Amino acid sequence: MTDTSPPRPAGLALRAEADGFDLTLDGRLVLRHRADDPCLFAGRGEERMEMYRGNFDIEDYVVERSPLRHAAIEAGRIAFSSRPGEPARLRLHIEGNALRFEAPDASINRLWLRVWAEADEHVWGGGEQMSYFDMRGRRFPLWTSEPGVGRDKTSEITFRADVAGRAGGDYHNTNYPQPTFLSSRRYALHVETSAYCAFDFRASDFHEIEVWAIPERLEFFAAPDFLELVEALSNRFGRQPPLPDWVMEGAIVGLKDGEASFARLETMREAGVRVSGLWCEDWVGLRHTSFGARLFWDWRADEGRYPNLRARIAALREEGIRFLGYVNPYLCNDGTQFPEAEAAGYLATDGMGRTALVDFGEFDCGVVDFTNPEAAAWFAETVIGRNMLDYGLSGWMADFGEYLPIDVHLANGVDAKLLHNRWPVLWAEVNARAVSSRSLSGDALFFMRAGYTGVQSHCPLLWGGDQSVDFSRHDGLVTVICAALSSGLLGNAYHHSDIGGYTSLFGNVRTAELVMRWAEMAAFTPVMRTHEGNRPRQNLQIDQDPQVLAHFARMTRIYARLAPYLRDLSQEAVQRGLPVQRPLFLHFPDDARTYAIQDSYLYGPDLLVAPVWRAGETQRRLYLPQEADWVHLWTGDVHAGGREVTVESPLGAPPVFFRKDTQYQNLFLSVIKI
CATH class of the missing domain: 2.70.98 (Beta-galactosidase; Chain A, domain 5)
Known part of the structure; x- marks a missing residue:
C-alpha cells in the first residue's frame, strides 16, 4: 500500500x-x-x-x-x-x-x-x-x-x-x-x-x-524521494479538485462559428468523434481587428450570434455534452457592463483618479480591481455566477491573468508592480469563488494560462497558452510537454493545450500532420481540447479534412477508453497532489539519464508517452528508464529499460509504452482494437 x-x-x-x-x-x-x-x-x-x-x-x-x-x-x-x-x-x-x-x-x-x-x-x-x-x-x-x-x-x-x-x-x-x-x-x-x-x-x-x-x-x-517532495509542495500550494467525470467522455471541441457551430459539431459526432463539451469562445460575440476576429469583452451571451442559446445548451446537456465559454477580467468600454462597474468604483484608476483604459489591440478596456472586495464579489456573482453558470455554462477559458498594467492604481494601495505577479492568483480566486457559490467544485471546469504562487488552490486546470501552429522547438508542439512537466512538479496536477496550436502570423499556418500529431499527444493528457486559432479561416480545421477528422475521431475514442486510468490518476492527484503527466525521474529517481528528458513523459506511473514532435518523422528514438520492462503498445514488443530504442511511429501509432507488470494491462491492450 x-x-x-x-x-x-x-x-x-x-x-x-x-x-x-x-x-x-x-x-x-x-x-x-x-x-x-x-x-x-x-x-x-x-x-x-x-x-x-x-x-x-x-x-x-x-x-x-x-x-x-x-x-x-x-x-x-x-x-x-x-x-x-x-x-x-x-x-x-x-x-x-x-x-x-x-x-x-x-x-x-x-x-x-x-x-x-x-x-x-x-x-x-x-x-x-x-x-x-x-x-x-x-x-x-x-x-x-x-x-x-x-x-x-x-x-x-x-x-x-x-x-x-x-x-x-x-x-x-x-x-x-x-x-x-x-x-x-x-x-x-x-x-x-x-x-x-x-x-x-x-x-x-x-x-x-x-x-x-x-x-x-x-x-x-x-524528502528522501521526488514523489514525496512533489507531495510536500502540493501540500504547501494547494490541491485541486478531481477532474469532472464528464470531461473524460471525449474531447472538448472548440468552435467559434456562431450558430453554425452546432451543425459542425453534429458532423464531427457522425464521423465518430467522442465529444464531452462544445467550447464556443464567441458566445459573447465578435469584433474584427487586424490580428483577426476578437471576442467582444462584455461577458454576456450574444443571442444574435447564438439564437436561443440557453435552450441549445440545455439540449446538449441532455445528450451528455456540456457547453463552455470564455471570460477575462477586463471590460470593454463600449459594452453594457463597463458603465455599471465604473459607476460602482470597481475599475482600477490612473494617476489622475480617472478610470484606467488599457489598449488590447484596437479596443480599450477597464481593469476590474480585484483588490477591492466588492469588485471581486460583483464579478464572481454577477458576471460569472449569473451570466455564465446560471445561464448553463459548465466551463470556460479564464484568460488574460498576466495583463495587469504596472502603472494603474489599485484600491488596496499596493504598487501594481508588486501585485502584477499575484494578479493571476486573484483572478483564479474570483473564478473559484463563483464555482463554489453554486456548489459546482469538481463539476464546472475553468482553465487558465496565467499563474503564480498559490494559483494551484483555485485553478482546476492549466492550459499551455498560445503556441505557434508549427513544430518549432521553442513555440510549437514540444513546448507543451515541458510546460506540463515543470508546472506539474509544483502542484498543478492537470495540464492541456490547444490541439494544433493557436498563433498563426506571417503566413505560418497549420498542416494536417501537425494537427494529427498534436491530437495523438493530447489523447494521453488529462484533457483533449481543440481550438480554431486566431485566424480560423486561414488555417486547417479538424472537420475540413476527412483524413484529419477520422484520425481525430480515433484519438478521442482512445482518450475515452483510458478514462478508468485517468480517473484513478485524478483521485491520486486529490489525495497526494501528484501530476497526471510526470517527468520520468519522478518514478525512476536513481536513473540520472532521465533528469534532462523533456520530450517524453510518464502518463501516471504506468504509461510512457514520447510524442512525435518534429515534422516529417515516422520514427522516434527515445530512452526507456531502468528497473522496468516496457511493452510497446502497438506491437506488443517488450524492451528492457535503461537504453535507447527506435520505434516506427506512423500517423496513428504514436510511441507509447506500458510497464510489463502493470495492473492496467488489459485496459491498455484494449486501445489497440480502436
Missing part, C-alpha cells in the same frame, strides 16, 4: 564556522557563507518597465550591489553587515523550515542570495517553463507576461513579431512563473514574494536568486 502520510517538515540546522557559517537542510548544505565568499548581497536598483499588450521590456540600473561579508550569529538568527562593527543591513530568522527576512536598512530594494550547488546538479520548476525543463545553465526571470511569438530570438518569426508589435518572445517568457525550484539533491526552495525576481543557474557551485524587494521568506522542503 502506498504511504500517503504527509512528509515531515525539513529541518534547517545552522553551524558556525570560522569567518562564517554553514546552513544545512536535513544534512544537505544549502547556504555556505564566508567573509571572502559571501552568500548574500544587497543594494538598490532603478528598474525600467514598459508594457505593450502583455509583453514587457524590462531592464535594471543597479545603483548598488554590496557583498554582506560579516555575519553575526545570534540565537536563531543571522545579522548581516558589510564589515564588523557596522549596523546590520539584513537579518535572517530561522523559523522551522524557513528563513524570514528583516531589513533594518530601509534603502535596500535589491537582494541577491547564493544557494550552494553541486556541479552536476539538475534543477526544475520555475512555474510553467516551455523551452527548458532542466533549468541548469541558464537564467530565468520570473514575471508573468505574454510568452511572445516564436520565443526564439534567432528565428525569423520572432524577429518579425518584434518589429511588427514588440510581440516576439524569448526562452524564459511565460504566462505562469513561480519562484520555486526542485533540485536533484532532493530538496526544493520557494521564495515567498510577488516582486520581480530571477533564478540564475549558470554558475557551477551556486544558484543565485535575485529579488527586486525584500522577500517575506525562503521556504525549504526535503
Whole structure:
C-alpha cells in the first residue's frame, strides 16, 4: 500500500564556522557563507518597465550591489553587515523550515542570495517553463507576461513579431512563473514574494536568486524521494479538485462559428468523434481587428450570434455534452457592463483618479480591481455566477491573468508592480469563488494560462497558452510537454493545450500532420481540447479534412477508453497532489539519464508517452528508464529499460509504452482494437 502520510517538515540546522557559517537542510548544505565568499548581497536598483499588450521590456540600473561579508550569529538568527562593527543591513530568522527576512536598512530594494550547488546538479520548476525543463545553465526571470511569438530570438518569426508589435518572445517568457525550484539533491526552495525576481543557474557551485524587494521568506522542503517532495509542495500550494467525470467522455471541441457551430459539431459526432463539451469562445460575440476576429469583452451571451442559446445548451446537456465559454477580467468600454462597474468604483484608476483604459489591440478596456472586495464579489456573482453558470455554462477559458498594467492604481494601495505577479492568483480566486457559490467544485471546469504562487488552490486546470501552429522547438508542439512537466512538479496536477496550436502570423499556418500529431499527444493528457486559432479561416480545421477528422475521431475514442486510468490518476492527484503527466525521474529517481528528458513523459506511473514532435518523422528514438520492462503498445514488443530504442511511429501509432507488470494491462491492450 502506498504511504500517503504527509512528509515531515525539513529541518534547517545552522553551524558556525570560522569567518562564517554553514546552513544545512536535513544534512544537505544549502547556504555556505564566508567573509571572502559571501552568500548574500544587497543594494538598490532603478528598474525600467514598459508594457505593450502583455509583453514587457524590462531592464535594471543597479545603483548598488554590496557583498554582506560579516555575519553575526545570534540565537536563531543571522545579522548581516558589510564589515564588523557596522549596523546590520539584513537579518535572517530561522523559523522551522524557513528563513524570514528583516531589513533594518530601509534603502535596500535589491537582494541577491547564493544557494550552494553541486556541479552536476539538475534543477526544475520555475512555474510553467516551455523551452527548458532542466533549468541548469541558464537564467530565468520570473514575471508573468505574454510568452511572445516564436520565443526564439534567432528565428525569423520572432524577429518579425518584434518589429511588427514588440510581440516576439524569448526562452524564459511565460504566462505562469513561480519562484520555486526542485533540485536533484532532493530538496526544493520557494521564495515567498510577488516582486520581480530571477533564478540564475549558470554558475557551477551556486544558484543565485535575485529579488527586486525584500522577500517575506525562503521556504525549504526535503524528502528522501521526488514523489514525496512533489507531495510536500502540493501540500504547501494547494490541491485541486478531481477532474469532472464528464470531461473524460471525449474531447472538448472548440468552435467559434456562431450558430453554425452546432451543425459542425453534429458532423464531427457522425464521423465518430467522442465529444464531452462544445467550447464556443464567441458566445459573447465578435469584433474584427487586424490580428483577426476578437471576442467582444462584455461577458454576456450574444443571442444574435447564438439564437436561443440557453435552450441549445440545455439540449446538449441532455445528450451528455456540456457547453463552455470564455471570460477575462477586463471590460470593454463600449459594452453594457463597463458603465455599471465604473459607476460602482470597481475599475482600477490612473494617476489622475480617472478610470484606467488599457489598449488590447484596437479596443480599450477597464481593469476590474480585484483588490477591492466588492469588485471581486460583483464579478464572481454577477458576471460569472449569473451570466455564465446560471445561464448553463459548465466551463470556460479564464484568460488574460498576466495583463495587469504596472502603472494603474489599485484600491488596496499596493504598487501594481508588486501585485502584477499575484494578479493571476486573484483572478483564479474570483473564478473559484463563483464555482463554489453554486456548489459546482469538481463539476464546472475553468482553465487558465496565467499563474503564480498559490494559483494551484483555485485553478482546476492549466492550459499551455498560445503556441505557434508549427513544430518549432521553442513555440510549437514540444513546448507543451515541458510546460506540463515543470508546472506539474509544483502542484498543478492537470495540464492541456490547444490541439494544433493557436498563433498563426506571417503566413505560418497549420498542416494536417501537425494537427494529427498534436491530437495523438493530447489523447494521453488529462484533457483533449481543440481550438480554431486566431485566424480560423486561414488555417486547417479538424472537420475540413476527412483524413484529419477520422484520425481525430480515433484519438478521442482512445482518450475515452483510458478514462478508468485517468480517473484513478485524478483521485491520486486529490489525495497526494501528484501530476497526471510526470517527468520520468519522478518514478525512476536513481536513473540520472532521465533528469534532462523533456520530450517524453510518464502518463501516471504506468504509461510512457514520447510524442512525435518534429515534422516529417515516422520514427522516434527515445530512452526507456531502468528497473522496468516496457511493452510497446502497438506491437506488443517488450524492451528492457535503461537504453535507447527506435520505434516506427506512423500517423496513428504514436510511441507509447506500458510497464510489463502493470495492473492496467488489459485496459491498455484494449486501445489497440480502436
